[in-house]
Amino acid sequence: MAKKILAVDDSPSIRQMVSFTLRSAGYEVVEAVDGNAGVAQAKTGQVDLVLTDQNMPGMDGLTMIRTLRGLPQYATTPILMLTTESSDAMKQQGRAVGATGWLVKPFDPQKLLEVVRKVIG
Secondary structure, eight states, X not given: OOOEEEEEOSOHHHHHHHHHHHHHTTOEEEEESSHHXXXXXXXXXXXXXXXXXXXXXXXXXXXXXXXXXXXGGGSSSOEEEEESOOOHHHHHHHHHHTOOEEEESSOOHHHHHHHHHHHHO
């Protein structure tokens, strides 16, 4: 059974590129347009990995991670940030709320797959 990944980003083109990359490697992908939709989607069924942007309308990525970490079923699920934010301060905030890793846009599809394989196989 394919591992299921939740991709959260307000940019349709980024969601499309992420989904295409992950699906081509055999992963099942569900998408959400922002943090609120991401949390709602995560609650509909367990996913193996969450990949999220930081800057989104409604609920940003850090708030979404903090919210998911408060749910028992997502206490240990890997959550990766995929964002244009690259400052050490922002990464530190990500670690503080429970982000597993940090990838900077624009992303290299091969590097994305390497990181995903590393955290969920």
